[in-house]
Amino acid sequence: MTLTLQSAARILDEHGLLDEIIDGRTWTMDAADVADSDRPFASITYDTRTVADGALLVCKGRFRPEYLDGLDERGLAAYVAETDLSERTAAPGLIVTDARKALSLLSAEFYGRPQDRLTVVGITGTKGKTTTAYLAHAILNDYSDGHAALFSSVDNCLDGRTYEESDLTTPESLDAFRMMRQAVGNGMRYLVMEVSSQAYKVHRVHGLTFDVGAFLNISPDHISPIEHPTFEDYLYCKRRLAYNARALVLNTACDHADLIRQDAARAGAALAEFEVAPAQGGAGVEDIPGVPAAEAPRAGRVTARIDGADDAFRLTADGRDLGAFRLLIPGAFNVANAAAATAIALQAGVPADDTAFRAIERVRVPGRMEVETDEASDTTVIVDYAHNHSSVVALLDHVDRRYGAAAPHITLVTGAAGNKAIDRRQEIVEAAQRRIDRFVFTAEDTDTEPYLDICNDMLRHVTEPGVETAVVVDRVEAIRDALRDARSHPGRTDVVLVIGKGDERWIKDLNRHVPYEGDDCVVKRLLSEPLR
Known part of the structure; x- marks a missing residue:
């Protein structure tokens, strides 16, 4: 499908976004008044550096009029834009009420609405999005013989087999539709993608309807002047998924679940639910906070019953037994993610008796709950992306369950x-300080704020007198310090938790991605070195 000035104006007008079209001194609502308005655009972009002959430029965010200087000569x-910029360019302008919404709608059209040729799954929640996305993708990829794509905060996969590191949890709309187009060209039939609160806040998925949406959980996060001013705003943005999904999968233990059920009902979305429940006899779930007692099976419900401390579990769907499972990714919270992925796949059309559900037992998520051991010093190291209160609590709950006896x-x-x-x-400090013995504060990611200031800010929140603390800004040296201490105490069992970066091969500093080895690689390398 081609995108022209006329078709772009029509789409924007249909969605209530078009204010007017400005072409020199002519202000009009009829694109036919503009010369060559039926000529297809050669490209669409939001980056002035990529403007070439025939390009449509969407001026979003902190766009400055002077960025347009010289673009006429390059063929704009x-x-x-949201304002008249005709003093800087002779090119006609589509003046809109919201440039980000316009970018999403026009990008979808420019790339031929690739979402219409995919079964699209969108997953939101404060924690567990990435793991659930990988698990759901594994089922759908197995079921479709390798024809499922993935957009995640860790990797993107556009051909069912090749994974490349991603930059954002949810790509900018133009990039998302471009990648969808590529996935369709590669023969993909499914797409599983994470949907962040920011994706709705800044309209990266505006106009996109998910065939299946999943709401995993909610707790305060991303509250700041440049993200969400309040928890209510954060939750509101997450809830938009219910209004943009044909079917919604919901965690029965999710805070505000009743509100989200109301959202689904108002939107006319089919509602399915998932839960983690005690094994028959009631064992194995008592130390997972917030897990409700099992209810009688009802339509559209997936239940995972944990059986013992090793996180083995049995899945049922609407009371039908799907079998016993054990994940490669440890943690009872990942059992909940497996139940979510199963419910998602069922809603996406995978038959309950299909062997594709077994694919979840083969999934590893890079940088997620990766365990390394040094048997000589009785040291276990876990690398994980935990980065907020709820994920740190869940990680420490797992440590208690698996290693607490020692x-x-x-x-x-x-x-x-x-x-x-x-x-x-x-919140990270408060979640951990009464449950651990030592903090090592170090660099994570920043735009302009100094790493040392962030570490010292965390340090001042430590109020538990019995916990040791250290500040080591260099991240590799911080991990080295923690491992050296753990391995230097014969007869002591140690668990070292390295959180926040996982297998990311960069650290953000001064708005740049600086190459970094990755926590997973650093841990493996340091454990292989003799203790000095």
Whole structure:
């Protein structure tokens, strides 16, 4: 499908976004008044550096009029903006009420509405999005013989087999539709994608309807002047998924579940639910906070029953037994993610008796609950992306369940994001300080805020007198410090938790991605070195 000035104006007008079209001195609502308005755009972009002959430029965010200087000579065909920029360009302008919404709608059209040729799954929640996305993708990829794509905060996969590191949890709309187009060209039939609160806040998925949406959980996060001003705003953005999904999968233990059920009912979305429940006889779930007692099976419900401390579990769907499972990814919270992925796949059309559900037992998520051991010193190291209160609590719950009998000495290597989510610094400390023995505060990601300031901010929130603390800004040296301490105490069982970065091969500093080895690789390398 081609995108022209006329078709772009029609789409924007249909969605109530078009204010007017400005072409020199002509102000009009009829694109036919503009010369060559039926000529297809050669490209669409929001980056002035990529403007070439026939390009449509969407001026979003902190766009400055002077960015348009010189673009006429490079062939700018038209622009989309929230204000008249005709003093800087002779190209016609589509003036809109919201440039980000316009970008999403026009990108979908430019790339031929690839979402219409895919079964699209969108997953939101404060924690568990990535793991659930990987598990759901594994089922759908197995069921479709390798024809499922994935957009996640860790990797993107556009051909069912090749994974490349991603930059954002949810891509910018233009990039998302471009990648969808590529996935369709590769023969993909399914797409599983994470949907962040920011994706709805800044309209990266505006106009996109998910065939299946999943709401995993909600707790305060991303509260800052540049993200969500309040928890209510954060939850409101998450809830938009219910209004943009044909079917919604919901965690029965989710806070505000009744509100989200009301959202689904108002939107006319079919509602399915999932839960983690005690095994027959009631064993194995008592130390998972917030898990409700099992209810009688009802239509559209997937239940995972944990059986013992090793996180083995049995799945049922609407009371039908799907079998016993054990994940490669440890943690009872990942059993909940497996139940969510199963419910998603069922809603996406996978028959309950299909062997594709077994694919969840083969899934590893890079940088997620990766365990390394040093048997000589009785040290276990867990690398994970935990980065907020709820995920740190879940990680420590797992440590208690799996290693608590040995009364381990626990060290937490952690940082926090700079310039945003300020509350995380206190919340991570409060989640851990009464349950661990030592903090090592270190660099994570920042725009302009100094790493040392972030570490010291976290340090001042430590109020538990019995916990040791250290600040080691260099992340590799921080991990080295934690491992050296753990391995230097014969006869002591140690657990070292390295959180926040996982297998990311960069650290953000001064708005740049600086190459970094990755926590997973650093841990493996340091454990292979002799203790010095």
